[in-house]
Amino acid sequence: MFDALTQKFNDAFKKLTNKGVLTQSNIQASLKEVKMALLEADVNYRVVGAFLRSVQKRALGKEVMGSLSPAQQFIKIVSDELTQMMGGSNHGLLRSPSSPTVVMMVGLQGSGKTTTAAKLARMLKKDGKKVLLASADIYRPAAIEQLKVLAKDLEIDCFDSNPQMTAEGIAQLAKEQASRGLFDYLILDTAGRLQIDEELMNELGHIKGLIDLTEILFVADAMTGQEAVNVASSFHEKLGITGFILTKMDGDARGGAALSIRAITGQPVKFIGVGEKSDQLEPFYPDRIASRILGMGDLVGLIEKAQQHINLADAKKMEQKLRQNDFTLTDFREQLHQIKKMGNIGDLMKMIPGVGAKMPAGQEVDTGQLSRVEAIIDSMTLAERENPGTINGSRKLRVAKGSGTDVSDVNRLLKNFAQMKKMMKKFSSMGGKKSMRAMQGMMGGPGGFGPFGGA
Amino acid sequence: MFFNKKKREDKKRLAAEIRQSKDKATGLAQEFEAKRQELAQNQGPLSKELKGTQSTPTGLLAGLKKGLAKTRSIFSGSILALASGELVDNEFLEELEERLLSADLGVATSLKVIDHLKGQLKLGQIKTQAEAITSLKALVAGILDLGDPHLPLAQSGPTVYLFVGVNGVGKTTSIGKLAAQLKGQGKKVLVAAGDTFRAAAIEQLAHWCEKVGVDCLAKPQNSDPSAVLYEAAQKAQNEGYDVLLCDTSGRLHNKKNLMDELAKMERSLQKVLPEAPHAALLVLDANTGQNAIMQAKEFREVVALTGLVVTKLDGTAKGGVIIGIVNEFELPVYFIGVGERVEDLQPFVPHLFAESLLS
Ligand SMILES: Nc1nc2c(ncn2[C@@H]2O[C@H](COP(=O)(O)OP(=O)(O)OP(=O)(O)O)[C@@H](O)[C@H]2O)c(=O)[nH]1
Ligand SMILES: [Mg+2]
Numbered sequence: 001m002f003d004a005l006t007q008k009f010n011d012a013f014k015k016l017t018n019k020g021v022l023t024q025s026n027i028q029a030s031l032k033e034v035k036m037a038l039l040e041a042d043v044n045y046r047v048v049g050a051f052l053r054s055v056q057k058r059a060l061g062k063e064v065m066g067s068l069s070p071a072q073q074f075i076k077i078v079s080d081e082l083t084q085m086m087g088g089s090n091h092g093l094l095r096s097p098s099s100p101t102v103v104m105m106v107g108l109q110g111s112g113k114t115t116t117a118a119k120l121a122r123m124l125k126k127d128g129k130k131v132l133l134a135s136a137d138i139y140r141p142a143a144i145e146q147l148k149v150l151a152k153d154l155e156i157d158c159f160d161s162n163p164q165m166t167a168e169g170i171a172q173l174a175k176e177q178a179s180r181g182l183f184d185y186l187i188l189d190t191a192g193r194l195q196i197d198e199e200l201m202n203e204l205g206h207i208k209g210l211i212d213l214t215e216i217l218f219v220a221d222a223m224t225g226q227e228a229v230n231v232a233s234s235f236h237e238k239l240g241i242t243g244f245i246l247t248k249m250d251g252d253a254r255g256g257a258a259l260s261i262r263a264i265t266g267q268p269v270k271f272i273g274v275g276e277k278s279d280q281l282e283p284f285y286p287d288r289i290a291s292r293i294l295g296m297g298d299l300v301g302l303i304e305k306a307q308q309h310i311n312l313a314d315a316k317k318m319e320q321k322l323r324q325n326d327f328t329l330t331d332f333r334e335q336l337h338q339i340k341k342m343g344n345i346g347d348l349m350k351m352i353p354g355v356g357a358k359m360p361a362g363q364e365v366d367t368g369q370l371s372r373v374e375a376i377i378d379s380m381t382l383a384e385r386e387n388p389g390t391i392n393g394s395r396k397l398r399v400a401k402g403s404g405t406d407v408s409d410v411n412r413l414l415k416n417f418a419q420m421k422k423m424m425k426k427f428s429s430m431g432g433k434k435s436m437r438a439m440q441g442m443m444g445g446p447g448g449f450g451p452f453g454g455a
Numbered sequence: 456m457f458f459n460k461k462k463r464e465d466k467k468r469l470a471a472e473i474r475q476s477k478d479k480a481t482g483l484a485q486e487f488e489a490k491r492q493e494l495a496q497n498q499g500p501l502s503k504e505l506k507g508t509q510s511t512p513t514g515l516l517a518g519l520k521k522g523l524a525k526t527r528s529i530f531s532g533s534i535l536a537l538a539s540g541e542l543v544d545n546e547f548l549e550e551l552e553e554r555l556l557s558a559d560l561g562v563a564t565s566l567k568v569i570d571h572l573k574g575q576l577k578l579g580q581i582k583t584q585a586e587a588i589t590s591l592k593a594l595v596a597g598i599l600d601l602g603d604p605h606l607p608l609a610q611s612g613p614t615v616y617l618f619v620g621v622n623g624v625g626k627t628t629s630i631g632k633l634a635a636q637l638k639g640q641g642k643k644v645l646v647a648a649g650d651t652f653r654a655a656a657i658e659q660l661a662h663w664c665e666k667v668g669v670d671c672l673a674k675p676q677n678s679d680p681s682a683v684l685y686e687a688a689q690k691a692q693n694e695g696y697d698v699l700l701c702d703t704s705g706r707l708h709n710k711k712n713l714m715d716e717l718a719k720m721e722r723s724l725q726k727v728l729p730e731a732p733h734a735a736l737l738v739l740d741a742n743t744g745q746n747a748i749m750q751a752k753e754f755r756e757v758v759a760l761t762g763l764v765v766t767k768l769d770g771t772a773k774g775g776v777i778i779g780i781v782n783e784f785e786l787p788v789y790f791i792g793v794g795e796r797v798e799d800l801q802p803f804v805p806h807l808f809a810e811s812l813l814s
Contacts (some may be wrong), residue, residue: 036562042744045556109767109795110623110740139795141662146655153654194770221623225559225744227772248622251707253746276622276653 022059022074031056034078034294041256041293044229047263055081079290085259086286091243091268093120096214100132100178100186104171106204106235107219109192112247114143116219116273117189118150119281125156129184134159134174136167136207137191147189154278157183167191171207195234204239217270218244220257228257229264236265246289247273250280254293327421329385333377375403376413388414540583543576547584551591558775558812561745564782568594592809598778599805604787607733607761613645613691615699615724615731618764619717619754620738622705625766625792627656629738630700631663632800633790638669642697647687648673649680649720650704660702667797670696680704680716681723688727701732708753718757734761736789741767741774751780760784766792769799773812 031052038048058077095101103120105113114135121131133151135158137143144161151158159174171188178186188207193200208216218232218241235241244265246258249272258269269284377385379402384391391399391414400407541547548569555565571594575581581590608614616633618626630646637644646664648671650656657673664671672687684701691699703720706713724731735758739747754760763781765774768791777788788803 039556039562040745042559042746045553108742108770110625112623140659141666142655142658145658146653149654196771221740221742223621223740223743223746225742225772225776226557227559227742227770230771231742248707250710251621251746252709252749253744257744 024060027056027059027074030074037294038256038259041254042223042225042228042260043256043293044226044260044264047229047260050263051081051085051259054085079287079294082259082290082294083287085263086290087262087268091270092283093124093270094214094242096212100175100183101214102175102178102186102188102211103215103217104188104190104204104207104213105217105219106190106239106241107192108194108221108231109140111192111219111221112273113192113219114146114150114189115276115278116217116245116247116271116281117147117187118154118156119273119278120271121151121156121185121187122154122278123281124185124187125154130182131185131187132157132159132174132178132181132183133187133189134170135161135189136170136174137189138163138165138167138170139191143189143191150278157181167203168206168210172210175211195231195238201234201238208239215242216240217242218261218265218267220244220246220261222246222249222255222257222272223251223253224257226260228260232261233264236267241265241267243267243270245269245271245273246284250274255289256293258289259293329377329380329388329417330382332417332420333374333385372403372405372409373413376400376405376410379403388417540585542582543572543584543587547587548572551587554813555775558773559744560775560778560812561748564775564779588813592806592813595778595809595812596805598782599788599803599808601781601785601787604762604789604803606789609728609730609733612728613688613696613699613731614733615688615691615701615728617701617703617721617724617732617735617758618738619703619735619758619760620705621707621740621750624705624738624740624743625764626650626705626738627660627663627702628795629736629764629766629790629792629800630660630702631667632792632797634664634669634700635667635797636800637698637700638667643695644669645687645691645694645696645699646671647684647699647701649683649687649702651676651678651680651683652704656702656704681720684720685723685727688724688731692727699731708750714753714757717754721758732758734789735759736762736764737786738764738766739774739777739780741765742770742772743774743776745776747776748780748783751784751786755784755786760786762786763788764790764792765803768811769793774808775812 034055035048035052038051039045043051055078058081059074093101093103105117107113114137117133117135121133124131133147133156135144135147137147138161144163148158159170159177161170161174165173167190174186174188177183190204190207191200193204195201207213216239218235220228220232224231232241232244244261244267246255246269249255261267262269269286269289271281272284272289274280274282376399379399380388380391384395384399391410396407396410400410403410551572552565552569555568556562560568568591572581572587572591575590576587581587606614606616618630620626627650634644634646646660646669648657648660650660651674654676657676661671661673672683672690674683674686680703687699687701690696701720701724703717704713706717708714721732721735737751737754737760739750743750751760751763763777763786765777765788768774780786781788788808790800791803791808793799793801
């Protein structure tokens with residue numbers, strides 16, 4: 001599904017490559033493809049309409065954009081507008097002038113509030129803050145228990161609520177405990193509720209009236225469809241949300257709901273959830289989600305992640321090799337250690353423009369598999385590692401035997417390596433760290449492999 | 456591909472629909488009642504017994520009636536109220552398309568539906584806006600109607616139902632609700648706590664079991680979920696349970712390890728009961744957009760899915776994405792979730808769903 005989407009999107013841009021200037025008529029096809037792409041990404045159709053109008057306006061404006069071709073201009077405008085609509089730079093948690101800062105999590109059932117509350121607490125604790133967690137979910141069976149368990153695992157204090165209390169009572173008592181105990185933050189989890197459930201919406205309103213809330217964070221599932229706008233705007237109208245968190249971004253949903261919610265509430269996305277574990281909460285970067293929604297991958301994210309984990313000198317050396325295109329299986333083996341440190345390969349691959357969309361689901365590579373790959377490479381001779389093309393049938397059999405794997409495993413590794421090399425070659429030609437340069441790469445700079453790669 | 460399969464059937468159905476759709480408000484109620492009776496008559500033993508619970512005042516029927524009333528009241532402000540004897544024009548089709556998109560049908564399915572209407576328009580089969588709406592709803596209901604949706608039963612020994620889905624869609628809650636219904640029919644029900652991963656998932660399920668008064672088999676947090684299911688299958692067999700409901704951890708369909716784990720869980724059931732699971736139900740949250748298609752596709756790859764449960768239809772989301780899913784994967788919808796209470800699990804009625812789509 002996503003394959004087709006990316007393809008369509010790329011096609012639209014290709015259609016523009018040969019045209020002289022952007023005109024009302026020659027951008028229509030591209031606009032239409034952008035529209036389709038956004039709708040498939042679950043962006044609300046009304047938001048799509050508004051977005052297209054602003055893109056069109058800018059595209060037809062007399063903006064001078066250096067030496068960019070019309071197609072490049074168009075993709076830059078789309079990407080810029082989307083990034084801008086997603087809310088400029090990233091926003092952290094607000095801090096109240098007097099402690100504790102109270103953060104309340106709200107949202108529909110099953111959106112991930114409890115898990116996210118624990119993740120936020122962990123993040124703040126890691127930052128040296130004293131945090132109190134409290135669950136005001138007196139409705140869902142074992143919801144309070146869930147937060148308590150998470151808090152205990154993280155060695156974070158948790159208010160001792162129970163389902164016999166009222167949500168308002170819990171909020172108030174937890175706040176008192178947080179003040180008395182000189183906590184920096186109180187994070188209040190609440191029950192999931194429908195925006196049309198007046199009684200339960202009032203409950204949140206009461207809590208807001210009772211205690212000073214610095215942040216009211218709307219927790220939204222990245223997979224949410226068109227209703228995201230109505231849900232978010234109701235929560236916002238009734239409570240005045242201060243930001244939202246997008247969960248389950250480790251799935252393969254494009255997360256168009258983010259754009260809808262942002263556009264409709266005007267409030268920023270503050271964090272994204274990228275896994276079930278407590279450390280899988282990340283700051284939000286508008287440019288990254290913009291490219292994800294558009295199916296262009298998260299190049300900046302990839303580069304930063306790589307920088308965080310890979311030894312710089314090693315990386316330089318590798319980059320050199322990549323540039324000269326003499327990256328071998330020996331180097332690959334060396335890099336496996338680094339890659340293991342970077343986390344899930346599938347996640348990384350998804351961040352590469354043009355790859356993300358094409359990644360079949362289930363491409364996740366576990367560390368056990370990485371070890372197997374290491375074993376396979378270890379069973380090759382040095383010459384074979386330098387020149388994998390020489391590994392014929394009988395050699396494959398030997399390598400498989402030596403590493404305790406099947407020939408099919410060896411084949412897969414060789415195939416993947418060839419693919420990876422091809423990809424890395426393109427990746428390296430983009431070189432830079434800055435998003436602008438990455439962007440240029442995407443827009444078909446020399447050797448680029450974005451929508452115009454090879455076009 | 457989309458319409459060919461059902462084309463002839465659809466045409467017949469449409470002709471009939473158009474003729475008899477003068478008073479839709481009462482027609483809806485009649486249709487619904489007819490459908491309910493039809494369901495009660497035609498369904499397998501399990502559904503027949505489900506009917507038993509319907510007759511209790513607080514049971515399914517009350518819930519259904521409530522659901523219907525709600526559908527109807529939303530309905531009065533719907534596009535149908537606007538649709539009239541006026542002829543179908545482009546503007547109308549555009550508005551219709553927007554409605555479909557905003558009901559999460561997705562671009563492809565929405566376009567197919569609109570194209571279908573355009574085709575009928577050309578052939579003179581429909582003329583007015585009211586006819587177009589009727590035709591559209593019949594089309595949708597036709598797609599969603601895969602025959603009698605009764606949950607399969609074991610020939611002998613315990614019947615096993617496996618619930619799967621991404622995180623937070625409503626698996627555990629749906630199990631709790633279904634357990635209550637089955638118990639109401641006098642079945643001996645065992646529930647297996649196959650979510651050994653999420654914090655307090657076991658407590659949540661145990662709480663439901665206690666509430667509805669059925670047995671629950673659980674092992675400590677972080678136990679191998681396959682082992683839980685294996686033991687549960689043995690217990691169900693040895694102790695003469697009629698039904699075993701298996702909860703599983705929520706998992707995103709693009710996580711290979713977790714999906715493999717699910718396949719393993721299915722196999723471990725089969726070690727004890729070769730025919731199990733008799734139904735593997737993918738639970739979908741009605742709020743989910745186009746990603747639900749991927750979910751169906753991927754879960755279908757690892758377990759032999761037999762159908763869907765669509766939850767949270769008490770909210771404002773329409774869940775239109777299931778139209779494409781049902782059509783493409785031929786997975787019937789067995790139940791819908793319309794709230795958090797025990798009685799908030801209802802049989803799926805294609806016509807009602809089609810009605811509420813455009814509201
Ligand atoms: N409004 C409404 N809420 C529902 C419905 N079904 C489930 N929920 C709620 O959705 C939330 C998640 O439901 P669970 O049953 O815990 O979902 P799950 O799929 O088991 O979740 P995980 O095990 O965490 O993946 C809970 O708050 C439920 O009460 C429904 O039909 N309507
Ligand atoms: Mg559960």
